Amino acid sequence: MARIALISCTSAKKAYKCPARELYSESPRFRLAYAFAKLVADKIFVLSAKYGLVSGNMMLEPYDETLNDKSVGEQQAWGEKVIKELGKVSDLEHDEFIILAGENYYKILLPNLNYFWIPLKGKKLGEWIPELERLIALEEEQDKAVAIHMLFNSLPRLDWTMIDQIPYSNGIYVMFEKGESYKGMDRIVRVGTHRGRGRLKTRLRDHFLKEDADGSILRKNIGRAFLNAARDPYLKVWEIDMHISENVRKYGHLVNKHFETELERKITGYLRENVTFITFPVEDEAERLRLEEGIIATLNRSSDFRPSNSWLGLSSPVTEIAQSGLWNRQGLDGKPLSDEELERVKWLIRFGNNRYRDNADYKKKLQRMADSVKQEEFVDLVHTSANEFAGSAERITTEDIRQYIEKLLQEAKRKGYDYIELVSGDIHKQLGLKDRMPQVCSAMYQKMMPGDKVLHTTPSGKSSTIKIRYYLENR
Known part of the structure; x- marks a missing residue:
């Protein structure tokens, strides 16, 4: 399995x-x-609007051409050419593709790739340089605690209202708390x-939605901190797990x-107001548990990973929490992430794990994207065909x-569609007809x-x- 970078061409070029x-x-x-x-890929290719897929060593004449100025049909033809060329130098099914390009350069390619990462997706052109500088800094960072923070701080931040939007059910979550920082970034607290x-989503609901501290160790620990800070003797009762019948x-x-109802509400309010999180998919349970421990241990071993003086956890009666700066007790003295495990975390975040990437829903999403491109191209096709019938509509x-x-x-059919759907009103309009709908419908039938x-x-x-779907295989 190889890792291949695809970089879009640019308007600025050498003059020779x-x-x-x-x-x-x-x-x-x-x-x-x-x-x-060069830091992350085994092979590098350029996506050239004029030449297609080119290697870094290929000799090229300067040109003035961009994919953004091409029609949908021309873009589709360009994409088919690039995929054909890419298939000769890579394994489209198993290789991993890092795409450093704008949407017009990659949207046609994606349905043909199983594993891809688009680091600049959603970024405006003016944001590319700082984002690329950040990505380079992350790859060159030697301190794993810093690298972990750089990696997780770059991910879309979620809050308690967004739990159901997580597109997978198995994974790891990483929490941040308002007011906590680490080297200019939001500090990880759990x-x-x-x-x-x-x-995964059930566990997050236990923390943010279900007011039952005996079902969430995070809620239990925050409650402990509140009670200990107030020197409330009820802490002794709070420590008892009432899920145990004995x-x-x-x-009882x-x-x-x-009192506990009010405390649970206070915990809920604190979490929803102060805590956000990111998640990433990890299908295998043993791997989830190991990476969780590795991340916790890596942070705990870092000499400069410390909470602020106002962090609520400093009031915890649990020594491990107050000293570590994490709402965690387990894993603090575990084995830190190895270099290989840190790379695995990056891979899971960037490419998703195998089962998540290969699931049917994801494939359908890519197919819808391809169908969208084909539909835009079909509009061009209709206009071209209608022009051939231009003239007097009466004739x-x-x-x-x-x-x-x-x-x-x-x-x-020539373009590779499985079927097309035609609507009588569209045909009537395309041909410039007037009051000829019965004729159009008859022709369609x-x-x-x-x-x-x-x-x-x-x-x-x-x-x-009237709308009819025409299948094209036997035509």
């Missing part, structure tokens, strides 16, 4: 024929992208995961339900309409073959909303 890596080096963005690619399958029998009479016959539909079908489907009709069967 030279290797691709030199031609585009006139651009600061390209220089940084290439420098980053690392957690779950045992059993599919419980404890209920022995100590000590529980002040009203267009039913046979002309059938020929127009047939041309759309054949062009769509006449072009149907066994297996084609009428997706929408009306009582008359001759309205502007």
Whole structure:
């Protein structure tokens, strides 16, 4: 398995024929992208609007051409060419692709790739340079505690209202707390995961939504800190796990339900107001538990990883929490992350684990993206075909309409579509017809073959909303 970087070409170029890596080096963005690619990739290629896929050593003449100025059809043809070339120098199914390019350069490629990471996705052009500088700094950082913070601080931050938006069910969560910082970044205050399958979101709900401290060690520890800070003697009762039936029998009479309800509300308010988190997918339970321990131990071993003087955890009666700066007790003295494990964490964050990347929903998402591109191209196809029938609309016959539909079908088949869906009102408008809807509908029905489907009709069967799906395989 190889890791391959794909970098988009740039408008700034050298004025003479030279290797691709030199031609585009006139651009600061390209220089940084290439420098980053050298740190993380086994092979580097440039996505050239004119030449397609080119290696850094390929000699190129300067040119003035960009994919952004090409039509949807031209972009599709360019993408098909690049994928064909990429298939000759890589394993599209198993290799990992790092794409340092704008959306027009990668959206056509994605349906053909299983593993990819788009570091600059969603970034405006002016944000590319600082983001690339940050990525380079992360790869060159030797202090694992710093690298972990750089990595996790770069991820989309979630709060308690966003738990259901997490697109996977197995993983690790990392929490940050308002007012806590580490080397200019938000400081990590807790690392957690779950045992059993599919419980990541359930675990987060236990912390933020379910007011039951005996079901959440984080809630239990925050409650301990509140009570200890107030020197409240109820701390002794709070320490008792009332999920254990024997404890209920022995100590149930000590529980002040009203007091605990109010304390639970206070804990909930504190968490929702002060704590945010990130997550990343880890399917295997043993790996989740090991990486959780490794991250916790790495932070705890760092000599300059310390809480602020106002951190609530300093009031904890649990020595490990107050001294470590983490709302964790387990894993503090475990084995820190190895170099290989840190790289594994990066991989899980950047590429997602195998099962998450390969699941059916993800494939469907990519296919929808490809279908969207094809639909845009189909609009161009329709306009081109309609132009061939331009002229006097009065002279267009039913046979002309059938020929127009047939041309759309054949062009769509040539482009690789499995089917196309046509609407009577669209055809009527494209051909510039007036009050000819019955003719259009008749022509549409006449072009149907066994297996084609009428997706929408009306009582008359001759309205502007008739919609038919034509399958193309046997045409």
